[in-house]
Structures are given as structure tokens and as C-alpha cells.
Amino acid sequence: MNITKIDELRLDLDSTLQDLPLWDEIIELDALGNSLIQLFEQEPLIPGVILTQNHHYMGMISRKRFFEFMSRPYSLGLFAERPISHLYDYLQPEIFELPGNTTIIKATQVALKRTFQLVYEPIVVKVITDNSQVYQLLDIHNLLLAHSQIQILTLRQLDKVQKQSRIDQADLHIFKQKQAEIVQQQKIQIWEQLTTDINREILYPTKLIIGNLIHANRCLQDFNHNLNQDLSQVTNLYQQHYLQPVPEIQAAIDKIKIDVINKELTELLNTTKTHAKRIQQFVHSWENISTKNISQRDIPNLEEHD
Numbered sequence: 001m002n003i004t005k006i007d008e009l010r011l012d013l014d015s016t017l018q019d020l021p022l023w024d025e026i027i028e029l030d031a032l033g034n035s036l037i038q039l040f041e042q043e044p045l046i047p048g049v050i051l052t053q054n055h056h057y058m059g060m061i062s063r064k065r066f067f068e069f070m071s072r073p074y075s076l077g078l079f080a081e082r083p084i085s086h087l088y089d090y091l092q093p094e095i096f097e098l099p100g101n102t103t104i105i106k107a108t109q110v111a112l113k114r115t116f117q118l119v120y121e122p123i124v125v126k127v128i129t130d131n132s133q134v135y136q137l138l139d140i141h142n143l144l145l146a147h148s149q150i151q152i153l154t155l156r157q158l159d160k161v162q163k164q165s166r167i168d169q170a171d172l173h174i175f176k177q178k179q180a181e182i183v184q185q186q187k188i189q190i191w192e193q194l195t196t197d198i199n200r201e202i203l204y205p206t207k208l209i210i211g212n213l214i215h216a217n218r219c220l221q222d223f224n225h226n227l228n229q230d231l232s233q234v235t236n237l238y239q240q241h242y243l244q245p246v247p248e249i250q251a252a253i254d255k256i257k258i259d260v261i262n263k264e265l266t267e268l269l270n271t272t273k274t275h276a277k278r279i280q281q282f283v284h285s286w287e288n289i290s291t292k293n294i295s296q297r298d299i300p301n302l303e304e305h306d
Contacts, residue, residue: 059095
């Protein structure tokens, strides 16, 4: 096996057991026990050995179980010069196998559920390649390191996502502010255009009408005053020179009711004044509102007044 440091691997949440460093040391069951001793001495990092018979997978024996048993009294003498199959039949070790495509996260969860005596035993990984299957060993220590690295990577990614989320939220806030400014500017432009149109189409003609009303009011006042004077003067002169006017002329003079004419003209003038003042008040109010709103950028919501 090429020894590769776990932290040099590019692992992620979907990484599997076959992405990790695996041991493929194999020994036949008919080999002597001393062969195992020599192999473990030559490979101090190897967690165990795959056992085969006629090149067919039969099982696994771990370094830990082997030396625990061989350190007992008489064990070395009994099994060192005998085939490994004798030792394997005596130990009957419990083998923990997993497919090579098992994710590291899932494998860690399952492996740690083993009994206390077996929790640190290596895992037999069955890797299928080119319609054949190969059995290799995974050191539980490497599995835990890989799981830890994935956790750290996940936390970093989560932190990155959270930071990006905060950035996105800030960008969204800025975007909303800019959108609000654009909408407000559009409202201002619409309001200014509306004010210009109203001033051009309504206010200016209205002011002209008010001016004409004021002028007409004065003309009516002058006309009323002159009419009263002229009628009175004509009547007085006629009465002075014609003390006994003919009945038709006297009847026509009697029909001229100066008081009634004065009253009606006065009422008409007062009504004209009242309406002119109301129109002036409307014009002044509109000019104040439009000027104030544009200067303060406080645009009314026209939809509320539909």
C-alpha cells in the first residue's frame, strides 16, 4: 500500500471507503505462524492480514488479536510452526466487512456500534473492479481521521455558506435600497410632470379666468353705477320738462325698477366674487402642496386618491 496521509486526500461528504488508504497484504492459510510474525515485524503499521486459501478470500486476522493471543503462555510454541489455519480455527475471529462504495460517514457510524472488544478491529473492505472483487483492510484509525476531516470540511463549508448568506443578505438590502431610491425618483419625476401638466393645462387658464372674472366684476360694478346714474338723470330730466307725460311713457317709466336691477346686479357681483375667491384658494393650495412635496421629496400616493 502507498502510505498516504489522510489530510492530503480531498475528501467530501460523498467520499467512500475505497477513497481511503487500504492495506492489501495477503497470506495463505497453509503458511506457518512464523510467517505472520515476520510480516508484522516488517510492516509495523499494517493493521492486519487478509487470509486466503488457494487465492480465495477466507477471512482476516488483525495485528492486535494476533499478538494478544501469541503473548499468552505456550501460544507461540503451539502455533509458530504450524499452519495459520490452525490458529485461525482456534480464534474464529468476528470479521466486519463493508462494500467499498460505503460512504465514510456511514461506515464510521456502523463501525462505532461494534462491541468494545471489536470496535478498534480493522474493517475488511470489499472492492469490486472489472467484474472481480478484491478484499483489503482499512485501519479504524484512518477511518476516524477521515471522518474528522470531513466534519472539519463540512463546518468550513457551513461557515462559508453562512458568510455568503450574510453577504447575500447585505447585497439584497443594498439592492432593495437602490430599488426604493429608483422608485422614489420615478415617483418624483411623475409628480413633477403631473404638476407641470396641471399648471399648464389648468392653473394658468384658471388664473386667466380669475383675472377676467375680476375685470368683469369691476365692469359690472361700473356699469351698475353708471346705469343707475343715467336712468335717474333721464327720469329726473323728463319729469322736469314734461310734468304731464303721456300715459305710455309714464307706464314705461314705472316699469323701470332701478332697485330691483341694483339688487340683482349686486347679488350677481357677490356670487362672482365668492366663486373667484374659491378658485383662487384652490390655486394657492395646489401651488403650496406641489412646491412643498417636490422640495421635501414627499410624494403623495396617487393610488390612494383614485
